[in-house]
Amino acid sequence: MKKRDYNIGYIICITLVATLGGLLFGYDTAVISGAEKSLEAFFLQGDFGYNKIWHGITSSSALIGCVIGGLISGFFANRYGRRNSLRFASVLFFLSALGSWQPDFLFFDYGVPTSDLMIAFNMYRILGGIGVGLASAIVPMYIAEIAPSKIRGTLISCNQFAIIFGMLVVYFVNFLILGDNENPIVKDGIITNPDVSAWATSTGWRLMFGSEAFVAAVFGCLLFFVPKTPRYLVMIGQEQRALSILERINGAFRAKTILSEIKEASKEKTEKLFAYGGLVVFIGIMLSVFQQAIGINAVLYFSPRIFESAGAGDGMLQTVIMGIVNITFTVVAIVTVDRFGRKPLLIIGSIGMAIGAFAVALCDNFAIKGIIPVLSVIVYAAFFMMSWGPICWVLIAEIFPNTIRGKAVAIAVTAQWVFNYIVSSTFPSLYDFSPMVAYGIYGTVCLFAALFVWRLVPETKGKTLEDMNKIWKK
Numbered sequence: 001m002k003k004r005d006y007n008i009g010y011i012i013c014i015t016l017v018a019t020l021g022g023l024l025f026g027y028d029t030a031v032i033s034g035a036e037k038s039l040e041a042f043f044l045q046g047d048f049g050y051n052k053i054w055h056g057i058t059s060s061s062a063l064i065g066c067v068i069g070g071l072i073s074g075f076f077a078n079r080y081g082r083r084n085s086l087r088f089a090s091v092l093f094f095l096s097a098l099g100s101w102q103p104d105f106l107f108f109d110y111g112v113p114t115s116d117l118m119i120a121f122n123m124y125r126i127l128g129g130i131g132v133g134l135a136s137a138i139v140p141m142y143i144a145e146i147a148p149s150k151i152r153g154t155l156i157s158c159n160q161f162a163i164i165f166g167m168l169v170v171y172f173v174n175f176l177i178l179g180d181n182e183n184p185i186v187k188d189g190i191i192t193n194p195d196v197s198a199w200a201t202s203t204g205w206r207l208m209f210g211s212e213a214f215v216a217a218v219f220g221c222l223l224f225f226v227p228k229t230p231r232y233l234v235m236i237g238q239e240q241r242a243l244s245i246l247e248r249i250n251g252a253f254r255a256k257t258i259l260s261e262i263k264e265a266s267k268e269k270t271e272k273l274f275a276y277g278g279l280v281v282f283i284g285i286m287l288s289v290f291q292q293a294i295g296i297n298a299v300l301y302f303s304p305r306i307f308e309s310a311g312a313g314d315g316m317l318q319t320v321i322m323g324i325v326n327i328t329f330t331v332v333a334i335v336t337v338d339r340f341g342r343k344p345l346l347i348i349g350s351i352g353m354a355i356g357a358f359a360v361a362l363c364d365n366f367a368i369k370g371i372i373p374v375l376s377v378i379v380y381a382a383f384f385m386m387s388w389g390p391i392c393w394v395l396i397a398e399i400f401p402n403t404i405r406g407k408a409v410a411i412a413v414t415a416q417w418v419f420n421y422i423v424s425s426t427f428p429s430l431y432d433f434s435p436m437v438a439y440g441i442y443g444t445v446c447l448f449a450a451l452f453v454w455r456l457v458p459e460t461k462g463k464t465l466e467d468m469n470k471i472w473k474k
Contacts, residue, residue, distance in 0.1 A: 006148045006250050015155050017226045018142050019162035020219040021086055021135035024093050026166025027212050028128050029066075029297070032059050034174025035205040041184035041191050042201050046113035051189065054118070056428045061122040062129035063421035069133015070417045074410030076134060078235070082142040083228050089134040090220030094213055096128025101210030111202060128212075137413040140397035141405065145229035148250060149464045153337040153394050160390030161330045168323035170211075175320055177207045231402060231465070234262045261466045262402070273407050276472035283456055284396055284408055288416035290449040291392040294353055295442030296384045297420050298427035299377060322378050329385040341461040342391050343453055349387020350450035356380025357443030364435040380442075388449070398460050401469040 032039075036059045043050040043058070069089075076085040103121040104110045140156050147155040181204060184197035191197065230249075233242035239259065246255035273281060333345060359376035362368075400408040430438045458471060 005254055006151075007248060010248055011147065011151075011155070014146055014226050015143055015158055017219075017222045018086070018139050018146075019159045020215070020222065021089060021139040022159040022162035023166035023169070024090075024212070024215055024219060025132050025135050025139075026163035027170045027215060028062065028093065028096070028132050028166075030167035031170045031174070031208055031212065032062070034171065034178065035208040037183045037186070038197070038200040038205040040186055041197065042205065043113045043118055044186065044189060044191060045201075046115070046118075048115040048118075050113075050118070052428055052432070056425045058118060058122060058125075059428070060421055060425040062125040062132065063417055063424060065126035065129020065131075066133040066136070066417035067129075067414055067421060068126070069130040069135075070137055070410060070414035071133075072130075072410070073134050073137035073413060074406040074408075077138050077141060077232075077410075078406040081228050081232050081236075082138050082145065083223060083226060085134055085138050086142065087220060087223045089131040089138070090216055090223060092127055092131030092134070093216035094220065096124050096131065097210055097212035097216055099124030099127065101206050101213070133413065133417055136393075136416075137409050140393045141409055142229055144397040144465065145231040146227075146249065149462060151338060152398060153342065153461065154334055156394040156397050157330070157334040157337050157390035160385075160393055161327070161334060164323070164326045164330045164385060164389065166215075168320070168327055170208075171320045171323045173211050174208050177211070178204055230259070231262055234259070239263070261464065264466070273404055273411075275404060276401055276469075279456075280400060280472045281408055281411065284399060284412040285415045286452060287392050287395055287457070288412045289419050290445070290452060291388045292416055292419035292423055293442075293445045294350075294384070294388065294449060295357070295423055295427075295438070295445070296353075296381065296388070297424050298431075298438070298442075299381055322381055325378050325382050326385045329382040330390060332386045333390040336386075337391060337394060338461060341459050342395055343457055343459050345387045345391050346453045346457070347450050349383045349391075350446045350453065352383030352386075353380050353388075354443045354446035354450075356383060357439045357446060361436040361439040361443065364439070395457070395460065398463075398465060399458070399468060401472055402465055403469070405465075 036055070039058065040050075040055045043054070073085070076088065080088075099105070100121060103124055104112070104117055108114065108117050108120065139159050143156050143159060144152055178200060181199045182193060182196045183200050183204075184194070185192045191201070194201075227245045228241070230242040230246050233239070233245070242262070243255055243259050246258050249255075250258060337345060356376050356379035360373055360380065363373035363376060396409055396412050427438065430441075460468070463471070
C-alpha cells in the first residue's frame, strides 16, 4: 500500500471541525421547512394583514442575511483570518437561534402576533443568515487552504455532506418536535384545523428554531482547537507558523516545497479583482447563479408542502426520506470528485436534474398524483446532491488565484445568495400559480447549466491552488 505524503488523521480532525459550519449552514436554512406552516398560522392570528407575500418574505428573510454575510466574507477573511471569521459566524448562529426561539423576549407581549414582532423575528433570522453567508464562503476556503491537492475536492465535498446532514438532522428534529401534534392547514388565509394544530402554532416553531443553539455553541468552542491556514499566515507575514502547520499536515520535506510555492504566489499581491482577466470572475459568479437558479432550495425549504400537494401523505416523513437520499448521493460526489473530476459530475447532474424537473412538470400537467411526482422530486434533488451541491463549492473555493481569492469568493457567494433569495421568495407564489411552470423553468435552467459547464469551466482536478495563478495567466 502506497504511503500517504500527508497526515490524514490531523487533516480529518481539522475538516470535521470546519464542516460543523456547513452543518449549521444546512440546519439554519432548512429549519424553516418544518416551521413555516405553523409560523404562517401564528402570524395570521394577528390583525396586520399577514398574507402569502409576507409569508414568502418571512420564510426567506434569513437569505437577506446570507447576502450580507457573503458580501462581507472577503473583508473578514482577509482582515481577521479564516478561523476568526468562523468564530464570529458561530456567535451569530447562537444569537439567531435564541432570538428566533423567543422573538418576543423583553420588548413584546409573549405569543401576541404583531407586525413589530414579525419584524423582530425577521431580524433574528437575518442575523443567522449573516452567519450562514460567512460560513458558506469561508468554510470551503478554509478547507481548500488546509487540504493537500490530491484530496482537496473530497474534503471540500465533505462540507456539502455536512450541509445536507445538517438538513437531515433538522428534518428529524422538526419531525420529533412535532410528534403527535398536527401542523396547521391554511386555505385562503384561514386556519382550517385550529384545535388540533394549536400547540404547533404557539410553541412548535419556537422549539424548532431554538434547537440550533446547542450545535452553534459546540462549533464555537471547537474552533479554538484548529489552526489558521498556512496561506493566510503567509499573507500576514507569519511564515514560520505557516511552515509549522504545513509540516504537521504534509511532513517536513513537502512542507518546505509548498511554503516556497505559496510565497512565490504571494509575491504577486494585487488589489485588482480583474488582475487575471474577467473570465475567471464571470465563471465563479455564474457557477453560483446556476447552483441557485436551478431551483433546488425552493424544494428543500418547502418540501413538506410540495409532497403533501403531490398526494404523498405525511409531508414531514417524506422530507426525512428525501434527506436520507440526499445524504447518499452526496457521498457519491465525495468518492468520485477527485477520481472523475469536477466537469463530468456537473454535466451529468444537470441533465439528471432536468429530467426530474420536467417529470414533475408533466405530472402536474396531467394531474398525476402519488409516487411518480414524489420520485421525480427525489430524483431531481438526488442529482443535485451528486453534482451542483458539493462541486460548485469545490470550484468556488479552488478556481480563483490566491491573490484574489478572498474578494472573488465573496462576490461569487453573494451572487449565490441573491439568487437563492429570488428563487425562494418567489417560489410560493409561482408554485401556487402553476407547479408545471415552476418546474419547467427550473428544468430549462438545468440544461443551460450543463451547456455552460461544458463550454467554459476548466477542470481543476489534481491541481494545486498555486496552479490557478498559472492557468488564468495563460
